[in-house]
Ligand SMILES: Cc1cc2nc3c(=O)[nH]c(=O)nc-3n(C[C@H](O)[C@H](O)[C@H](O)COP(=O)(O)OP(=O)(O)OC[C@H]3O[C@@H](n4cnc5c(N)ncnc54)[C@H](O)[C@@H]3O)c2cc1C
């Protein structure tokens with residue numbers, strides 16, 4: 049899985065400036081087969097999923113496992129696998145595209161009811177509104193596929209472990225025997 | 236003859252599986268000069284190849300062949316294809332195990348007598364008792380280097396233990412210590428002491444923790460009387476017209492099939508594969524599977540009453556540093572029906588790395604409630620709870636409609652809690668939570684059972700041939716030269732982690748097999 053760094057060569061005129069109200073939605077710029085977050089210096093090229101679909105999936109990933117100290121690119125990296133799978137598997141691709149379309153439709157209804165306007169999932173600015181939609185669909189195959197892959201794909205990224213204070217393997221350093229296995233003094 | 240052995244050599248004892256039961260039995264027989272072949276479905280990964288990364292290690296060592304689940308246990312919903320965490324590798328689950336090594340308590344050998352009739356439970360007394368097992372326990376503790384036995388000092392307590400101990404003592408618990416662990420607290424038996432690396436569940440790269448992989452197996456091989464054939468997956472046990480077993484059919488790593496002849500066959504594939512193999516070996520002579528005249532093959536599946544409690548504190552704990560499970564409270568392991576259940580449970584320290592914590596803290600959980608727990612990962616302490624569960628005939632390994640990679644029926648693992656299990660778990664959750672509350676936990680999480688690590692009872696030992704599959708030696712009631720040598724022999728589960736008992740039974744069984752062979756009874 050590789051997250052491409054921002055491709056400077058991409059013609060900015062190709063981009064649709066997202067009118068999103070989530071932080072991520074506002075920062076993302078989608079182009080033909082690409083998704084770029086200029087302010088965060090990363091982007092990705094997509095093989096199968098529509099960039100708008102991937103953008104929504106990344107937001108959904110954050111709403112499923114919200115860690116405010118974990119940057120978007122790690123969620124994006126976890127979602128990347130779906131694009132790879134979708135490239136070789138039409139059923140999966142359809143399941144994801146349909147799932148996101150459903151999410152956007154539900155979000156549009158909520159937006160109208162609440163007076164935010166009829167945008168999609170990325171236009172719902174409050175996490176609580178988005179989470180309420182996810183609760184309604186949490187038994188769906190789409191949600192389960194998203195959550196199931198994310199629980200491994202997100203937390204298995206060594207780059208985020210330090211944010212949680214997890215140091216991981218220690219054998220190459222001689223274990224924790226001299227490195228704090230019994231160092232707390234507050235009990 | 237000396238190892239390696241010819242496929243047509245029908246003088247050998249063939250053991251299926253190289254874990255706690257099979258690996259121990261193999262070495263014990265070899266030490267007695269008996270020609271022995273262990274057929275192990277998994278590959279051989281030496282300690283230096285172990286990967287200290289939870290998912291990568293799981294991918295390297297876990298048994299991932301097709302399995303299905305049913306019953307009302309949550310594992311069937313959360314991990315429907317992974318009912319159990321068992322290893323497929325030379326060394327079996329002793330590569331992944333944590334090392335907690337406890338003897339049964341006297342009353343647990345006679346559960347039916349001591350607990351009385353428990354509705355819905357198929358309790359039975361073991362045909363053996365603590366006195367008979369004592370010398371074998373002593374041998375096993377010495378072999379495995381269990382701390383707090385044989386003059387072996389205890390392990391030092393890590394951070395997770397310090398929190399656990401302080402809370403337990405505040406609550407008034409008295410039997411609180413760093414455990415009886417098959418982990419070297421000092422150099423012993425050619426292996427180094429524990430370096431507190433924190434990856435006991437991923438295979439000990441220092442070989443400080445006992446595993447048949449680097450103890451029993453090389454010791455047996457050194458005699459020239461033990462051959463361990465890795466990547467040899469047994470598909471069927473074969474027999475002759477007289478009903479004696481004659482050998483086994485297995486697939487090698489390329490899928491090519493061979494028959495290894497045998498004088499004696501011992502099944503030690505853990506409590507899901509062992510009964511499945513007997514069931515899959517059915518013939519016109521044994522229509523319900525081998526050794527199944529009682530109908531008990533696969534029945535009475537036990538997995539221990541388990542649960543966990545994780546707690547968050549306002550100060551860091553860094554509980555992942557050091558041994559995974561060296562800490563125990565034993566006060567609740569007694570049989571005391573006034574608590575609302577029969578049997579008892581142990582509380583043992585437990586730490587998971589971040590990836591496994593995410594997967595197991597609250598399977599299926601998501602949202603801020605879930606992530607606020609994980610955000611406090613380095614401020615967490617944790618314990619595992621393990622208690623005696625009630626055997627139930629309806630909890631069973633059966634042949635599924637699904638097929639494995641060889642086209643054989645996969646095992647279905649059916650389990651539902653007994654009311655006694657539920658009552659015990661609720662009590663244990665309360666007490667575990669109280670331990671952490673006593674030292675100022677800011678949040679506690681009662682965590683449901685993981686895929687089974689203690690799989691027991693599916694070829695149970697019984698005095699009477701109609702009640703179980705094997706006799707007091709692990710010899711099948713029906714076929715004299717067919718043995719069961721793993722945890723599937725367990726008549727009841729007791730509160731204790733099972734491996735010390737599996738190893739002790741294997742040592743004892745080796746004596747019996749040797750005697751029976753020399754008397755030409757088998
Ligand atoms: C993470 C974890 C932690 C644990 N911690 C503890 C602990 O602290 N204390 C404790 O007492 N217990 C613990 N256990 C349980 C312990 O590992 C098991 O009880 C013990 O290893 C079971 O021994 P066994 O011989 O029945 O099976 P195993 O050790 O599982 O060995 C079975 C072997 O048979 C092989 N096999 C199966 N089918 C076939 C076939 N058809 N052909 C060829 N080979 C086959 C398998 O590949 C495997 O290698 C733990 C288990 C796990 C997973």
Ligand code: SF4
Nearest residue numbers: 429430432433435439
């Ligand atoms: S903590 Fe000790 S026993 Fe466990 S893996 Fe590390 S060195 Fe081995």
